[in-house]
Amino acid sequence: MPLIELEAAGVTAPGPDGDVVILEPTTLRLTEQRVGLIGANGSGKSTLVRLVNGLVTPTSGRVLVDGLDVAREGAAVRRRVGFCFTDPSAQLVMPTCVEDVELSLRRSVRNAGERRRQALAVLERFGLGERATLSVHSLSGGQRQLLALAGVLATEPAILVADEPTTLLDLANTRRVADVLFGLPQQLLLVTHDLDLARRCDRVLVVEDARVRFDGPADEAVADYLSTVPG
């Protein structure tokens, strides 16, 4: 598995009364295949995973992916780290499904015919083969999330960061997307409010008030998180 390292990586942002701490300096070595992040809204989960592909830059410390410093070698890191957002509309920009996957492949596959062949193969793998030439807007929410995933995974990143990828989905689509995520050979960093999904991870971080309050096996992490929820 790839190695993700946070070395006292912290994030602050300017606020009206001075800097606000968004993530306390955090040190982690993530080598497990499936790492889950759970915790309350606004606790800092998205910020932590965004450090891994450079969407957020640490204001102190550093973040390394396979030894590459995210702040200094961003392009190389982003080739290794795919990112999947909660709302697939954020990353679907082309008119048709196949063109969207082709867009992801534009750098890695120069020949247009070969690019189309590979894009169609990826869509097939995600159960979207028959919709290849349809408009992205004709897809259901679940299909759109699968298409977004297909686009990210087409370039075969070593790590997939998925920030609440099932939050907008119904039960059937949650299962479909989860089956794809948990069937991947890649390392998965999964932010989720779905505790069933968290339980399927090899290691789970519980984030609270801008810091990791628990880090360990999934069942213990879920129990820890539940102990913090009133009622």
Ligand SMILES: Nc1ncnc2c1ncn2[C@@H]1O[C@H](COP(=O)(O)OP(=O)(O)OP(=O)(O)O)[C@@H](O)[C@H]1O
């Ligand atoms: N650039 C920024 N400037 C100021 N505040 C920020 C910035 N980025 C994030 N925050 C704040 O930091 C906190 C942590 O945000 P973050 O998105 O990491 O939380 P989260 O745990 O992913 O939440 P959710 O479960 O709601 O998605 C939130 O209160 C958020 O509003």
